[in-house]
Amino acid sequence: MSNPKRQHPMMILTGVIAQLKGLIWPIVLVLLARTLGSNPDEPFFDRFTLIITGVTLGGTLLFSVLRWLFFTYRYDHDIIEIKSGVFIKKERKIKRERIQAISLDTHVILKYLGLTSLNVETAGNLNEAEVKINVLTLLEATQLKQTLQHNGQPTEDAPSAPPNMVEVDTNTLFLAGLTSGGVGVMSLGVLFFGFQIFGIINAVTVDFKTTWQLVLAAMIALFLVLLLGWILSIIKYVLQYAAFTLQRENQELTITRGLIRKKEVVLSLDRVQAIQLIQGLIRQPLGYLTIEAKVAGARSDDAVSATVLHPLIHEREVPAFMASLFPQYVLPQTMTSSPKRARVRYLFRASWFYVLLTPMYFFVPQALFILLLWLPSVALAVLKHRAAAVSLSEDQLTLRYRNVAKSTLLVPRHHIQALTFQANPLQRWRKLKDVGLYVLSAPTPTYASVRDLELSVTDGLYEAFAHRKEADPLKTEAST
Template sequence: MLLTDPIRMLPSLILPLAGVLFIGGFSPGSFLWAAFGIAGSVIYSAIRWATFTYQVVGDRLELTRALISRSVRTIPLERIRGVDVSTPPLHRLLDIAVLRIDTGAGGNDKQEGELDGVTAAEAERLKAVLLWHARARAGVPAGSGPGAAGAAGTVRGAAEAGTAPGAGEPAVTHYGTRGAGTPAPDRVFISVPRRWLVYGPLSGAYLLTPFALVAGAVGAAFQWGGELGLGERILWSAGEWLWDHPLLLAAAFALLLLAMPVIGVVMYAVFNWDFTLRSREGYLVAERGLLTRRSVSLERRRVRGFELVEGLVERRAGMARTWAIVTGLGDSQTRGQLLPVVPLPAALEVAGEAVGRIAADLRRHPAAARRRRLFRAISPWLVAAAGGLVAAVTEGSGFWWALVAAALLLAALGVPLGLDRYRSLGHAYDGSRLSVRSGSLRRSQAVVERRAVVGWTLSQTWFQRRAGLLTVTAGVGAGTGGYAAVDVGAAAGVDFVAEVTPDWLAPFVDGGTPA
């Protein structure tokens, strides 16, 4: 920790240290002050390490800090939704890890507890401790939990040795990594083959990385230019010189375009190298990462379904991404990922085995929904073309005629887009799970267990009322909180709600339509 903490703080110290050196004219005094700043960061890290302890006391985890004032954070074990173990590159060299505890407090992406610098073995041992309560609730005897030893211990920093509690202190249960009972063997649902790394650029998430790097470099150049005394004039002059050489600029742009798929593969590999999804003692465990290896555990009894997402390019290539729909999960877009970009059949098979598949086909929505999709995809561009036409006739400018042509082209492209959006609509129910699907550029299909539904919202805009359509949203205490079947026929939408939860809608229905 005395090494990793200062290195982690180094980016925030670079600018202040550079400022001290420049202000001091690189004199011996300025170097002395810079060295004092570095030494101060090491001393600060040492104090943080020496004044932080953690311990499992009965049914809770206590994190104690005493840097300036003493603070004790208590996390009941029953509130823990998952435990993540990650190993950044420097941590892997030192055989230590970062353990993060997610309680789903507020449904945000903040972890309630973090232990940075425990050994890799201790991280796995403590992970078993914190997840042991789920096995206990499932009926596993306490003595067969992850270690039945009754030793007590308070662990400081990355140390593993413990000391007995003092007089008057509560007993501290110390668990090992394995108990007296034999744990159930892991079941591996999928280990993503490395040849599938070539599918990474299809998601589009990493394709713009070269342009993002260039933009970041330009921003850093302007920021550092001021700090280093270069001034913005030199940077602007460099940009103007590049602008005056269009062939060189075009070549640089072409290189960035060529680098997009390569960088996409590299970034996909960095984040999803050896992606493995397995079942382990009541948890879904996803492990991935090349430089930073990360292990995420999701309690299976809190999983309520899955969401299948397909971008436009992914759909054309037959690919999809998958997330779990989990109750009380913070940072669900990262922690809830079941699969990165993989072939669609594999995604459906793995999601069906790990979470549960739906046994009913999606029902098509009425023709009025198709007309509505087409109207929404075409009408904005026709309005823009009409406005541009009026301006072009009035002013006779070539710019307005170009705008009219562009708007008409986009309106024409809106026809296949609207038809595709209509084909993507659908909803289904098989008696235990319901499913809704919508979207075109980003098509999303959610499959949710019936028990996860906590309410319904039936909504109609003025245009939907005119077309005899409505939107049915299933309120779910997991994931995004609600999943909508868009532009369902009014009668079919009510029937869908009555089919899934027949007792809920009866008091509000009169003659087959919402009262």
């Protein structure tokens, strides 16, 4: 066992910064209140303010020093032990086999100082939180990680140049950002800030001569907002997934990504419960899709974001990707689709709401504009129906369905938590049934379903999964 070690002294500084971050809004609020209600005769910073500021800063600094002082860790190849706490002491030992994932999280500033932070995640027991060592040298962190992961044997001995490695280049990422559909959220952000700015520079109000000019101005403004939102969303996406690599070594997946915040996550393969191929509406005509994993027992943000296995991959590269990294998953060649006669049900589901609104059209003729929304939802319904399909292989159930994006969910049989079949009276009449399943994922379990499948297909699935042929154990028990 190594001697107890402290974190890098930089921890004191980052601790102070982290604490101050939390105080930013109160400070801004106080400053704002002072500027608004200021008396020109009084000095802006009176003694009272200075004292408060001094005490806060001093206290934060002292607390950070103490926290650094009382935080020690030590480890050897099968245990990591951490002692922490200024007032309330905490000691935690984690055995190697309890460790689910170790991840490095490097902020860009720390990176230049050769520092990083390390998270150790254990199996999902809520009150047994993960361990976080905030600041330690990169060397130390990699060493610690390797010791805990590989039973003390450094990986340098392993054959280099692992074949199971995937990298994503910047062009692909750019395309991914371009088609990511993050425009909406970002545009809202832009709009929000736009209003703030316009609120301040109210002086720049232009006199619009006609309503026509006003409409034109509004349209240009909207266009600019969308454009800016789009550009920002691309930048955000590219930064988030820059330098994306995915690597498999035996039973471990290593995912690294990020430019400003470099993230490295290691998770064991048996935590991957299912794999989902997602194809958005924009990406579909281009033939690109995203591959994600449903990961069990992940609670931290790190692990949740680690679920992206490939940010953007072309359809024809998917089989090779899956074969090299996840050979146990099958990409079904043929799938059983929802029958043609079920299309009417998809159209019905997309339309009943608008039909229900009919009386409103008579009273409020303007409401007819709502019907403009009906057309796209009908188009989407047709696409949804086309996507709906299932496939069962020896030990994998595959569901294909579309909400907006088309998803293909590959679930190994033994990862299905529960399989559901359901039908409403209309479906019973048309001899159709929905199939759904629960699978573990972070942060909440996933329920996925395919609607309106042929009854013979769903019955086949039921027979394949239910072990009805064997005698009922309870009955035999009762008879003996």
